[in-house]
Amino acid sequence: DAGxxxxxxxxxTEMGQEVTLxxxxxxxxxxxxxxxxxxxxxxxxxxxxxxxxxxxxxxxPEDRFSAKMPNASFSTLKIQxxxxxxxxxxxxxxxxxxxxxxYNEQFFGPGTRLxxx
Amino acid sequence: GQSLEQPSEVxxxxxxxxxxxxxYQTSGFYGLSWYQQHDGGAPTFLSYNxxxxxxxxxxxxxxLSRSDSYGYLLLQELQMKDSASYxxxxxxxxxxxxxxxxxxxxxxxxxxx
Numbered sequence: 001d002a003g004x005x006x007x008x009x010x011x012x013t014e015m016g017q018e019v020t021l022x023x024x025x026x027x028x029x030x031x032x033x034x035x036x037x038x039x040x041x042x043x044x045x046x047x048x049x050x051x052x053x054x055x056x057x058x059x060x061p062e063d064r065f066s067a068k069m070p071n072a073s074f075s076t077l078k079i080q081x082x083x084x085x086x087x088x089x090x091x092x093x094x095x096x097x098x099x100x101x102x103y104n105e106q107f108f109g110p111g112t113r114l115x116x117x
Numbered sequence: 118g119q120s121l122e123q124p125s126e127v128x129x130x131x132x133x134x135x136x137x138x139x140x141y142q143t144s145g146f147y148g149l150s151w152y153q154q155h156d157g158g159a160p161t162f163l164s165y166n167x168x169x170x171x172x173x174x175x176x177x178x179x180x181l182s183r184s185d186s187y188g189y190l191l192l193q194e195l196q197m198k199d200s201a202s203y204x205x206x207x208x209x210x211x212x213x214x215x216x217x218x219x220x221x222x223x224x225x226x227x228x229x230x
Contacts, residue, residue: 033217042204042220042221042222042223043160043204043220043223044220045217045218045219045220048217055215056211056213056215056217058211058212058213091159091160093160104148104150104162104165104206104208104218105150105162105165106160106162106218107162108159108160108161109159110158110159111159
């Protein structure tokens with residue numbers, strides 16, 4: 001299996017621009033998570049999906065952030081407009097079996113390092 | 118709210134044993150996990166404790182005491198490649214009623230010769 005795939009790996013943009021991050025989860029996984037990692041705040045959950053349906057988006061910082069999962073093999077996280085404080089590494093992770101122990105084992109993608117100037 | 122406390126940095130000598138502690142204060146509890154992250158890399162799952170006691174996986178062991186809201190990760194026979202950040206994570210109940218993972222801030226382990 002190729003693992004969780006994210007693109008782009010690096011993104012540099014200017015304040016006010018729209019940014020779209022992409023994720024392909026591991027085939028067969030029915031949970032998908034978007035995290036943001038910064039030195040100050042650590043690893044924060046932004047939103048997660050189960051069977052393509054958003055379950056909890058209470059971690060999304062503000063309305064500038066939105067996420068979609070149109071099918072089981074693709075998800076996007078969009079920031080519009082972007083601001084310098086959005087600079088971080090954004091990780092996508094997937095897993096399955098919410099009620100079982102394996103839910104705790106999440107498989108992370110390589111991340112997208114976003115820099116907003 | 119949810120809070121997980123772990124030391125920010127630990128330094129240990131190659132070949133030695135190191136213990137990384139994690140205390141948590143959460144609404145609800147559904148297990149403690151540990152993840153490893155090398156610089157520039159992604160977090161990778163190491164272990165999970167759903168019940169009290171010790172779980173061993175090779176050189177790594179993880180312990181949980183639910184009554185003390187405490188756990189630790191034990192790394193034995195340290196190798197230079199173990200230099201990384203280690204995160205504890207708890208499945209806890211959010212205000213929404215859902216139970217995703219909440220991560221600690223991480224402990225940066227430096228293994229020296």
